[in-house]
Amino acid sequence: MRFLDACRRKPVDATPVWFMRQAGRYMPEYRAIRAKASFLEMCERPEIAAEVTLQPVKFMAVDAAILYADILLPVRPMGVALEFLKGEGPRLAPPVRSPKDVARLRLFDPNEELGFVMETLRLVRRELAGRIPLIGFAGAPFTLASYLIEGGPSKDYRWTKLMMHGEPKLWDALMGKIAKVTSAYLAAQVKAGAQAVQLFDSWVGALSKEDYERRVKPWSDKVLAAAKKTGVPVITFGTGTTPFLESFAASPCDVVGVDWRLPLAQAWKRVGSGKAVQGNMDPVNLFLPRPELKKAVRAVLKEAGGRKGHIFNLGHGILQETPPDNVRAVADWVHEWTAR
Numbered sequence: 001m002r003f004l005d006a007c008r009r010k011p012v013d014a015t016p017v018w019f020m021r022q023a024g025r026y027m028p029e030y031r032a033i034r035a036k037a038s039f040l041e042m043c044e045r046p047e048i049a050a051e052v053t054l055q056p057v058k059f060m061a062v063d064a065a066i067l068y069a070d071i072l073l074p075v076r077p078m079g080v081a082l083e084f085l086k087g088e089g090p091r092l093a094p095p096v097r098s099p100k101d102v103a104r105l106r107l108f109d110p111n112e113e114l115g116f117v118m119e120t121l122r123l124v125r126r127e128l129a130g131r132i133p134l135i136g137f138a139g140a141p142f143t144l145a146s147y148l149i150e151g152g153p154s155k156d157y158r159w160t161k162l163m164m165h166g167e168p169k170l171w172d173a174l175m176g177k178i179a180k181v182t183s184a185y186l187a188a189q190v191k192a193g194a195q196a197v198q199l200f201d202s203w204v205g206a207l208s209k210e211d212y213e214r215r216v217k218p219w220s221d222k223v224l225a226a227a228k229k230t231g232v233p234v235i236t237f238g239t240g241t242t243p244f245l246e247s248f249a250a251s252p253c254d255v256v257g258v259d260w261r262l263p264l265a266q267a268w269k270r271v272g273s274g275k276a277v278q279g280n281m282d283p284v285n286l287f288l289p290r291p292e293l294k295k296a297v298r299a300v301l302k303e304a305g306g307r308k309g310h311i312f313n314l315g316h317g318i319l320q321e322t323p324p325d326n327v328r329a330v331a332d333w334v335h336e337w338t339a340r
């Protein structure tokens, strides 16, 4: 299959394409279901989560499906309450800031506590019947830690950085627990049917190169190494990674996801030729009129230069008001223009 072959840098008949956040509010079919259930209810009900996972697959020619779930789901079995507030994003309570807070976090069995995710994976695999592969995912330790410590989204990551620098032992204890939980969670997803896994480090770009290398990379690498052991291709994705892309890419993974801040050829040079690269069109380009959108897609493909191991994707997730027809057109163009 194209996507899995590209992950392994094998030859493909056309460049594979999928979109981060391909299931979501930009699709009318999604909003119809969402009108009747909360986001967390949708994740917890495998028939709904499976249906939503498959919506973009039915709508357009993507080369992979990605599990409908969220990077924050594991915080609840760890003992932290999670809500999604309209217009404000996720709220986690209580925030994890003291030694007592960290000690209280539970390690859990993902098959028991997040069994609905495993059931969703099994349902989707059955429905896909081998047509395209299914990607599982988890949040990377830094991004998860930032939500746990801040209690929600943050602009400056103040509490997170204060713990990292002020209480390095506590930081390591927290990152150790997150790494353990996440490694087990990804292994369970592969057992349940995930054919590749992606680690999302969406906010890692808030860090300096030095802090990333010293305080974060060892923990991300632990999770990636555990994921590698399952035998499926492993993708590591971050945004704002330009200052430390070499170190970010020098991890136990097959594919490196990059944002749009570097032209793809430059990014790939820094990642190294031994890895596949996923990306990297700016999601905002999906709002452009067709001629300009075509140019933006062509630009990414030109940068990739037909090299083995390119997976076309965005530099970050699809934005909420994106016109669905533009997304579908991009998937078709990528296939048409790269057919060999």
Ligand code: CP3
Pocket: 019, 020, 021, 022, 023, 024, 025, 034, 039, 066, 067, 068, 069, 070, 071, 072, 084, 085, 086, 087, 088, 089, 090, 137, 200, 202, 316, 317
């Ligand atoms: O890519 C996919 O289609 C798979 C599903 C997926 C979701 N979230 C569904 C979702 C994936 C891979 C994620 C990952 C995720 N979740 C990340 C990392 C990727 C990234 O975009 O940076 C992060 C940081 C989160 C945390 C999170 N979940 C946020 C910040 C939000 C937005 C809150 C808001 O109100 O806008 C969510 C909610 C969320 N996750 C939605 C979806 C489809 C929207 C839920 C809804 O219908 O209201």
